[in-house]
Amino acid sequence: xxxxxxxxxxxxxxxxxxxxxxxxxxxxxxxxxxxxxxxxxxxxxxxxxxxxxxxxxxxxxxxxxxxxxxxxxxxxxxxxxxxxxxxxxxxxxxxxxx
Amino acid sequence: xxxxxxxxxxxxxxxxxxxxxxxxxxxxxxxxxxxxxxxxxxxxxxxxxxxxxxxxxxxxxxxxxxxxxxxxxxxxxxxxxxxxxxxxxxxxxxxxxxxxxxxxxxxxxxxxxxxxxxxxxxxxxxxxxxxxxxxxxxxxxxxxxxxxxxxxxxxxxxxxxxxxxxxxxxxxxxxxxxxxxxxxxxxxxxxxxxxxxxxxxxxxxxxxxxxxxxxxxxxxxxxxxxxxxxxxxxxxxxxxxxxxxxxxxxxxxxxxxxxxxxxxxxxxxxxxxxxxxxxxxxxxxxxxxxxxxxxxxxxxxxxxxxxxxxxxxxxxxxxxxxxxxxxxxxxxxxxxxxxxxxxxxxxxxxxxxxxxxxxxxxxxxxxxxxxxxxxxxxxxxxxxxxxxxxxxxxxxxxxxxxxxxxxxxxxxxxxxxxxxxxxxxxxxxxxxxxxxxxxxxxxxxxxxxxxxxxxxxxxxxxxxxxxxxxxxxxxxxxxxxxxxxxxxxxxxxxxxxxxxxxxxxxxxxxxxxxxxxxxxxxxxxxxxxxxxxxxxxxxxxxxxxxxxxxxxxxxxxxxxxxxxxxxxxxxxxxxxxxxxxxxxxxxxxxxxxxxxxxxxxxxxxxxxxxxxxxxxxxxxxxxxxxxxxxxxxxxxxxxxxxxxxxxxxxxxxxxxxxxxxxxxxxxxxxxxxxxxxxxxxxxxxxxxxxxxxxxxxxxxxxxxxxxxxxxxxxxxxxxxxxxxxxxxxxxxxxxxxxxxxxxxxxxxxxxxxxxxxxxxxxxxxxxxxxxxxxxxxxxxxxxxxxxxxxxxxxxxxxxxxxxxxxxxxxxxxx
Numbered sequence: 043x044x045x046x047x048x049x050x051x052x053x054x055x056x057x058x059x060x061x062x063x064x065x066x067x068x069x070x071x072x073x074x075x076x077x078x079x080x081x082x083x084x085x086x087x088x089x090x091x092x093x094x095x096x097x098x099x100x101x102x103x104x105x106x107x108x109x110x111x112x113x114x115x116x117x118x119x120x121x122x123x124x125x126x127x128x129x130x131x132x133x134x135x136x137x138x139x140x
Numbered sequence: 141x142x143x144x145x146x147x148x149x150x151x152x153x154x155x156x157x158x159x160x161x162x163x164x165x166x167x168x169x170x171x172x173x174x175x176x177x178x179x180x181x182x183x184x185x186x187x188x189x190x191x192x193x194x195x196x197x198x199x200x201x202x203x204x205x206x207x208x209x210x211x212x213x214x215x216x217x218x219x220x221x222x223x224x225x226x227x228x229x230x231x232x233x234x235x236x237x238x239x240x241x242x243x244x245x246x247x248x249x250x251x252x253x254x255x256x257x258x259x260x261x262x263x264x265x266x267x268x269x270x271x272x273x274x275x276x277x278x279x280x281x282x283x284x285x286x287x288x289x290x291x292x293x294x295x296x297x298x299x300x301x302x303x304x305x306x307x308x309x310x311x312x313x314x315x316x317x318x319x320x321x322x323x324x325x326x327x328x329x330x331x332x333x334x335x336x337x338x339x340x341x342x343x344x345x346x347x348x349x350x351x352x353x354x355x356x357x358x359x360x361x362x363x364x365x366x367x368x369x370x371x372x373x374x375x376x377x378x379x380x381x382x383x384x385x386x387x388x389x390x391x392x393x394x395x396x397x398x399x400x401x402x403x404x405x406x407x408x409x410x411x412x413x414x415x416x417x418x419x420x421x422x423x424x425x426x427x428x429x430x431x432x433x434x435x436x437x438x439x440x441x442x443x444x445x446x447x448x449x450x451x452x453x454x455x456x457x458x459x460x461x462x463x464x465x466x467x468x469x470x471x472x473x474x475x476x477x478x479x480x481x482x483x484x485x486x487x488x489x490x491x492x493x494x495x496x497x498x499x500x501x502x503x504x505x506x507x508x509x510x511x512x513x514x515x516x517x518x519x520x521x522x523x524x525x526x527x528x529x530x531x532x533x534x535x536x537x538x539x540x541x542x543x544x545x546x547x548x549x550x551x552x553x554x555x556x557x558x559x560x561x562x563x564x565x566x567x568x569x570x571x572x573x574x575x576x577x578x579x580x581x582x583x584x585x586x587x588x589x590x591x592x593x594x595x596x597x598x599x600x601x602x603x604x605x606x607x608x609x610x611x612x613x614x615x616x617x618x619x620x621x622x623x624x625x626x627x628x629x630x631x632x633x634x635x636x637x638x639x640x641x642x643x644x645x646x647x648x649x650x651x652x653x654x655x656x657x658x659x660x661x662x663x664x665x666x667x668x669x670x671x672x673x674x675x676x677x678x679x680x681x682x683x684x685x686x687x688x689x690x691x692x693x694x695x696x697x698x699x700x701x702x703x704x705x706x707x708x709x710x711x712x713x714x715x716x717x718x719x720x721x722x723x724x725x726x727x728x729x730x731x732x733x734x735x736x737x738x739x740x741x742x743x744x745x746x747x748x749x750x751x752x753x754x755x756x757x758x759x760x761x762x763x764x765x766x767x768x769x770x771x772x773x774x775x776x777x778x779x780x781x782x783x784x785x786x787x788x789x790x791x792x793x794x795x796x797x798x799x800x801x802x803x804x805x806x807x808x809x810x811x812x813x814x815x816x817x818x819x820x821x822x823x824x825x826x827x828x829x830x831x832x833x834x835x836x837x838x839x840x841x842x843x844x845x846x847x848x849x850x851x852x853x854x855x856x857x858x859x860x861x862x863x864x865x866x867x868x869x870x871x872x873x874x875x876x877x878x879x880x881x882x883x884x885x886x887x888x889x890x891x892x893x894x895x896x897x898x899x900x901x902x903x904x905x906x907x908x909x910x911x912x913x914x915x916x917x918x919x920x921x922x923x924x925x926x927x928x929x930x931x932x933x934x935x936x937x938x939x940x941x942x943x944x945x946x947x948x949x950x951x952x953x954x
Contacts, residue, residue: 058933062933062934062937063930064930065930132929132930133927133928133929135927
């Protein structure tokens, strides 16, 4: 089980690092997916070897669905943003400030 | 008189006089609401008014005949003993002539003309006056406790005489006014006495219909006053005639002088009416009855005022002395009323009612309104301000005579005495023709009051009626002069007018001779008495009463000498007016050249009135007129009184007056001739130049021209103090009341300013501080929200890690 957890942790940290360092909106989105999948591995691992049972499987399925929905919304936002600003650099998205 | 005959005659009289009374009201309503403002040239209102009042005159005559018949009175039973006994020579002169005129004059000529040789007149006088009086109630307005407020009627000899006099004079004056007011018959009347800026005159539509409407209303009010059967009702009509007088004086309302004169008349009358109200209140509280007397045998239990105050034979039953003295009231058995009234309170009531008479009759000290009232059109002066309304005061004093104590009578006498002297002296120097007559009216009203005051009830009313005729005649003559001279009233601009207006001149002469009391001396006729116009008889009677009174009360001998001398002054100023107007050289050729005699519609009333001014008093005090109203004389007057009242006054009886008659008549005649002669010397023959005399008595002349400075005095006495008090009040208002309000207002402002500071410094500050703190905190937090996504992620990651670290540090074993 530790191996699963280790992989998940690596994935999670990769995802976080990706979110923290990428300026590309798509890249940030990919980082989010990595984090979510790291969490999914944890759910599945705890469902297989821990006390969580089938609940863990169900949770990870939910997370996948949510991630898909989130990806769809986020991609739509990115597309829109690109239409308006000809870029998807998240640092340029500063219109709500001031 | 049996109750059946009483009620039959009473209701007949009532209906006749009520019709005569209400007809002018009907006329008034039609004239004022009849839409005559649409046709200013219509003479219909005038014809209506004349028709109403003339019908009233006919009805009054019928009533007079009915009354004489019912009272079983022989008006033509007079004799001439009064004069022929003393100076009986030349008795046959002019006998036929006088007989003819008597027959002409006789309205009730069914009566025979036998000439008794005894004093038959006194038979009537000694009788109970209530026997020939009829009274009753029209309508009960309301009953408050024991106070009954009703509309009553009271008809006796005085009422019918007054009705006939008022309606006759009013008819003449109405007819005269058709001519006099004819320049109002236009859509564009130009009032030459109202000067507008720019030298223009005031233009307005004519007010012919309105004038006659007011006259009709006045006739209604005046007749109502005479017919009224209780003192409260008299007060109502008293005020109504006052209103009519106000409306008529202010007829030319655009003229400032006219509107102020109307106000003055109205306000001065209110002063007198205040006294009237006090009298009414006393009567209300102590008698609870307003009715004069109740003579209806069917309701004999309800006594009127006169019946309560005096016994059947007219004595005042008193108890106690001084301030404790009380007058026992009669005929009040079995009723919850006071059985007596304090003597002084009865005096107060009498004085109060007399105060009303002072105002209405323009007596001293309220006489100043009457000359100003001459601002009204001349027919108004003739009707309202000489013949009828101002005489109403004398009428009421005579009507209310039984209620007057000797103290009140003395006050009346002195007021009359002062008034007659003041009026006559001012008339000496006045140059406005109407004002001469106004002052003369004041003076003659003073004579009437004096006569009433000295116990000459008959004499006072005698003069009231004769004066009404000759004074209205003279006023109409002056109106004719004014009309003929195109509204010129200054006698100094007239002169020589007898050629231009002969009828006016000679009718005026009749009036002048009548008021002067001239007679042909030492000539008496067997039936008629002295050969003289009406004024001689009545003035004679007054002087005789005054002489008798002053010989009985030597302390009050002034009450004889003043009227005697004033008789001379009267003759002087009257002839002065006549000479100045009609004789001598024309002083203003513009006026003279345009003068013309008035049309027939104006001269005919002059002729009618001059006929009555000559013959109304025919027979003197034994004549039909005196016999007629003399039946209404209060029972106590004929006997006189000795040591009456608290002041021990001696009142003359008829017999005593009779004894002094010849003496007084001679004195009065002498003085009148002297006055006439003086006037002739001054103004007609030119033997004495009035200008020189005027210069020699400069200060006296000025004093008289200033009307004894009464207006100045009243200005000082009333207006100035009122102004001073008003300025005090203004100052009080300004400095105290306004100061208080201003002070409170500024202190409120001060407090508000402090409050504002507190608000700003404490309440607002605390709220602001809260807001500012929030703001600064928020600003600080704002710095955190950079919008840098990676920074947020780092923050989240670091926080989560640090959270875990912390959890592991603080809860290690779990």
